[in-house]
Amino acid sequence: MPGKERDIIQHDFYTKERWNNWIEQVKHSDFKLEASDEPHGKEGAIFVNMEDDIILACLKIIARYEKEQISRDAALEHIAQIRDIALEEIGSISEDADLMIDSLQTSLMGGFAAFEAYLNGDYDNKDNIDDLIKVALEAEASDDIEIALATVAEIGARILNGEELSEKMMEDIPFGLVAEWLDGIDSISAAMIGSDSYKDDEADDVI
Secondary structure, three states: OOHHHHHHHOOOOOOHHHHHHHHHHHHHHOOOOOOOOOOOOOOOHHHHHHHHHHHHHHHHHHHHHHOOOOOHHHHHHHHHHHHHHHOOOOOOOOHHHHHHHHHHHHHHHHHHHHHHHHHHOOOOOOOOHHHHHHHHHHHHHOOOHHHHHHHHHHHHHHHHOOOOOOHHHHHOOOOOHHHHHHHHHHHHHHHHHOOOHHHOOOOOOOO
16 A cells, blocks of 8 residues: 555544534533524534534545545545544433434435445436436435435535535425435535635644
């Protein structure tokens, strides 16, 4: 194995300690869902930031893979390590915070599935993304959750491959698993449209 890849494989793109720091911030925030159930206010921003932090860590891995600094298998291993950290069951904090963390973890499931699909090449650029969203929703309605998630993962892989997820596509999606998974894809899209410093960043930030 080349020395550069060995160094990156040993690199911690995301750690359990980092995730625990976020959980501690949630505990100290005394988060409450307002009557409007709007989670993106000042206090709810912590959950958005938690998701963005995970997504950016995964995008750093994708960037290393695309630069051929690490192999596909190494990239998949790193993604799996972050997934295990972020999706681990968390002890109850409060009813409101528990609901938000559950929603966050569901959203991240869509993101992780997309990263894995991209790395494995499990997507086809020929299909219309709007049509794929319909397929995912139909699968969810038929309780075919595996197909629904795989379809969302394909959508996310195509976003990673350079396509766009427009707001119009997201407007009429009914609340459910597909909607929450697609929120994770939307987070990937937003991160890619924003600063691309993750492509060159070698050091982890501290929260």
